[in-house]
Amino acid sequence: SQQGEEDPQALSIQEGENATMNCSYKTSINNLQWYRQNSGRGLVHLILIRSNEREKHSGRLRVTLDTSKKSSSLLITASRAADTASYFCAWGYGQNFVFGPGTRLSVLP
Amino acid sequence: GAVVSQHPSRVICKSGTSVKIECRSLDFQATTMFWYRQFPKKSLMLMATSNEGSKATYEQGVEKDKFLINHASLTLSTLTVTSAHPEDSSFYICSAFWGDSMPDTQYFGPGTRLTVL
Numbered sequence: 167s168q169q170g171e172e173d174p175q176a177l178s179i180q181e182g183e184n185a186t187m188n189c190s191y192k193t194s195i196n197n198l199q200w201y202r203q204n205s206g207r208g209l210v211h212l213i214l215i216r217s218n219e220r221e222k223h224s225g226r227l228r229v230t231l232d233t234s235k236k237s238s239s240l241l242i243t244a245s246r247a248a249d250t251a252s253y254f255c256a257w258g259y260g261q262n263f264v265f266g267p268g269t270r271l272s273v274l275p
Numbered sequence: 276g277a278v279v280s281q282h283p284s285r286v287i288c289k290s291g292t293s294v295k296i297e298c299r300s301l302d303f304q305a306t307t308m309f310w311y312r313q314f315p316k317k318s319l320m321l322m323a324t325s326n327e328g329s330k331a332t333y334e335q336g337v338e339k340d341k342f343l344i345n346h347a348s349l350t351l352s353t354l355t356v357t358s359a360h361p362e363d364s365s366f367y368i369c370s371a372f373w374g375d376s377m378p379d380t381q382y383f384g385p386g387t388r389l390t391v392l
Contacts, residue, residue, distance in 0.1 A: 199380070208368065208385035209319075254318060263309070263381065265319045 172266040185242040187269040189255035198257045200240050245273045277303045281384035296354045296387045298369030304349035305371035313366040325352045359391040
């Protein structure tokens with residue numbers, strides 16, 4: 167399987183705390199992307215990081231990429247209840263695009 | 276950004292019937308569309324790649340006679356679940372992009388929830 171892993175599978179934190187999710191993949195990649203999915207809804211693209219980049223920021227989001235370890239992390243700072251969702255990493259290699267298993271984040275008010 | 280729609284958003288059908296799901300790119304011409312399936316609390320699994328004017332390429336384990344894909348125009352791809360059974364109940368998501376090679380971003384539809392009774 168090319169799916170890789172995400173950890174944790176589920177994360178529950180208090181509002182205001184930071185949330186860190188990790189993603190590992192198995193192949194060489196062109197880029198890695200993070201998506202959010204609210205329960206039973208479509209995907210929202212959050213951020214893309216290219217294989218030659220190590221860190222990227224967007225608002226309260228910080229993504230890192232370590233191609234030597236084939237891993238990426240997504241940090242959400244100062245979390246809000248509205249951040250409650252499932253978060254998926256996905257990576258592209260060649261003509262393929264694969265999703266990780268996802269992390270379910272619950273932010274408690 | 277580019278917009279992709281899906282119709283219907285939700286469908287309930289009886290076992291044995293066929294269901295058609297439409298995926299439309301509203302403001303761009305999609306040379307390629309992907310169809311994904313997502314089980315509850317699980318990730319997206321690619322079912323097939325649909326290129327306009329040619330036969331779809333199915334992933335291993337996906338029955339092409341069960342899941343019929345038609346990409347007849349640059350703005351529309353359809354997925355037909357034939358003789359649906361309860362185990363076909365799932366969330367189906369399409370995505371689309373244009374160009375000859377995989378771009379950085381593909382645009383996702385909002386998904387269709389299929390429930391087979």
